[in-house]
Amino acid sequence: MLARLILCYTPTNEASNEVMDQVYEKLKSVLGSKRPQKELTILLGNMNAKIGSCNTGYEKVTGTHGLGDVNNNGEKFADSIVCRA
Numbered sequence: 001m002l003a004r005l006i007l008c009y010t011p012t013n014e015a016s017n018e019v020m021d022q023v024y025e026k027l028k029s030v031l032g033s034k035r036p037q038k039e040l041t042i043l044l045g046n047m048n049a050k051i052g053s054c055n056t057g058y059e060k061v062t063g064t065h066g067l068g069d070v071n072n073n074g075e076k077f078a079d080s081i082v083c084r085a
Contacts, residue, residue, distance in 0.1 A: 008043060008044070009047075011023065012048045013072050031081065047073060049073040050074045053068070
């Protein structure tokens with residue numbers, strides 16, 4: 001099995017939408033859409049994201065044990081990885 005570790009940091013919610021879009025587009029390109037079937041990708045870092053406890057639409061990538069509600073970074077982060085799960 002091939003393992004790939006990715007370390008990432010995203011700006012806080014106070015960053016401009018333009019900056020956030022650039023960061024998440026880069027993350028999407030690093031994650032890629034095609035990967036070997038037996039590849040394990042581990043994404044580590046500080047995404048400044050709050051996922052919350054509702055995982056509707058994100059069941060493959062998040063659990064239901066978060067606290068509170070999702071924030072803007074949490075939504076962008078989940079959107080970036082859900083299509084790769």
